[in-house]
Amino acid sequence: MEWFLNCPVILQALLATLFTYGVTALGAGTVFFFKSINRKLLDGMLGFAGGVMIAASFWSLLEPAIAMAEALGMIPWVPATVGFLLGGAFLGLVDRILPHLHIEYPMQEAEGPKTNLGRSILLVLAITLHNIPEGLAVGVGFGALAAGIPGAGVTGAIALTLGIGLQNFPEGAAVSIPLRRDGLSRGKAFWYGQLSGLVEPVAGVLGAALVYYIQPILPYALAFAAGAMIFVVAEEVIPESRREGNDHIATAGIMLGFAIMMALDLGLG
Secondary structure (H helix, E strand, O other): OHHHHOOOHHHHHHHHHHHHHHHHHHHHHHHHOOOOOOHHHHHHHHHHHHHHHHHHHHHHHHHHHHHHHHHOOOOOHHHHHHHHHHHHHHHHHHHHHOOEOOOOOOHHHOEOOOOOOOHHHHHHHHHHHHHHHHHHHHHHHHHHHHHOOOOOOHHHHHHHHHHHHHHHHHHHHHHHHHHHHOOOOHHHHHHHHHHOOOHHHHHHHHHHHHHHHOHHHHHHHHHHHHHHHHHHHHHHHHHHHOOOOOHHHHHHHHHHHHHHHHHHHHHHO
8 A cells, every 4th residue: 555655646546547447347247147137236236326426426526625625715615616517517518429328228219419339339438428527536536635735635535436446346237248138249248348447547647637737726626527427427327227117226226325435435534
């Protein structure tokens, strides 16, 4: 652990997001053991992922953004509000311009521009959309360490990394197993499943570098990542977890995910 703490923050962000990517790949690797996934279990896992993202948005991103804004002499609610709305608007734009298809949806319900891309690519793009704000959140969390501002701590950044990694496991499985059931080989299904997580190291390094070199935007960047994650939860994760009528299971997953992420952040941060 000591060697990690002595790394520059951008390298820390890269290593942390490589870890979250690795957990996505582990989840995708379940395709080598299972060909199908119970829909109730899937909805519970989606709910869990949503709960983690909601908790991380407040405890790991918005709360530190407010504390940092105060430390920098800003009006505390301004960066949190502006950044949060900009994050949601950015993901809303990406959602419109990026063709994608959600788990278990028929091809005619693909979102975004019309495209000739295959089902497997569209599924990967849907999970990639989820992973952009997750990688950004981890990167910004580590980039904040260089600012030396109250509210930015390495244990909090590690807690955020663990929480994001935890909910990436079911996301990897949620891509690879349906693809296997659709007829792809186990190897190809795994390849596409892990591919959806590769955007996290890219977003993580960009986020860390941005706030490292332009520190005054840090509270805005933290809130931006929070807004992007909440958009994904509200637009994609929660509706998808309730599509088959497993509302109670999805809600239980959300509650559990929120509680675990909150405990991680408060316990480690």
